[in-house]
Amino acid sequence: MKFKLRKTDSESGSEWCWELLDGGMSTILVGNKFDKPYEAVTDLEKKQFAIEKASIVNANGVRIEGDSDEESPIVFVIRNNKPNVWSWCALSTSGETVIDSRDTWCAEFDSCESALQAAKHLRMMIAEAGSIDECNIPINALRHSNKYCERHGLIDTHPMFSDY
Numbered sequence: 134m135k136f137k138l139r140k141t142d143s144e145s146g147s148e149w150c151w152e153l154l155d156g157g158m159s160t161i162l163v164g165n166k167f168d169k170p171y172e173a174v175t176d177l178e179k180k181q182f183a184i185e186k187a188s189i190v191n192a193n194g195v196r197i198e199g200d201s202d203e204e205s206p207i208v209f210v211i212r213n214n215k216p217n218v219w220s221w222c223a224l225s226t227s228g229e230t231v232i233d234s235r236d237t238w239c240a241e242f243d244s245c246e247s248a249l250q251a252a253k254h255l256r257m258m259i260a261e262a263g264s265i266d267e268c269n270i271p272i273n274a275l276r277h278s279n280k281y282c283e284r285h286g287l288i289d290t291h292p293m294f295s296d297y
Contacts, residue, residue, distance in 0.1 A: 134161075134262040136177050138170060138272060149173040151180075153259065161237055171276060177264060178281045183207045184231075185260035187223065189252055197249060207231055209252045211245055219248035 137152050149170045153162040164180060167173045188199025189209040197211065206226050213219055219242040222233040234240040234251060242248040263285075264272040277285075 134258045136181065136262055136264040137269075138173055138177070138264065138266050140170070140267055141166070151177040151264075153262070162232060174264070174272065174276050175278065178278055180207075181259060181262065182280075182284075184223065184256055187256060189221075189249065189256075191245075198253070209256065211248050211252065213245070214241065217243050219243070219245050221248045221252040223252075 134156065135154050137154055139150055139152055141148050141150070146168070148166040148168065149172065150166045151164040151173050152160045155161055162180075164173060164176050167176065183205045184207055186199075186205040187207040187209050188205065189197045189211060190199075191197055192210060192212050207223050208226075209221055209223050211219065211221050220234045220240065222235075223231040225231055230236075232255070234242075234248070240251065242251060264277075266272055
């Protein structure tokens with residue numbers, strides 16, 4: 134998975150957003166539009182971190198996994214749709230669906246444990262996803278925040294940590 138920064142032209146000028154792409158480069162998730170590329174990068178960092186820290190709960194809101202001290206604007210919900218049919222979705226605190234296993238991948242599971250493992254795997258894949266620009270070149274660490282660089286091991290290349 135990769136986060137891709139994308140520039141689009143509109144009547145009011147250029148707008149920037151990010152997209153989450155799967156391995157086949159299909160779009161899974163699209164971020165908000167911004168006037169400046171650094172605003173889109175900041176939004177991408179926030180969404181990526183929120184998904185990384187998201188708790189996993191059952192349909193009744195009982196926490197299955199996650200640090201109760203960490204507040205994230207996103208939560209993964211494991212759902213039992215029919216007997217022996219399970220799925221997961223990621224919801225925002227306002228109740229909007231961010232990603233749904235049934236819609237995005239037509240994925241349903243035969244057990245709660247299978248759905249839980251799939252949600253955990255996606256959460257990990259998003260947390261580890263790199264970011265690229267329009268030309269598929271990795272986004273330079275200089276364009277990311279200090280927190281992002283620390284989480285992704287880019288400390289040495291960030292200007293905040295340079296010797297000069």
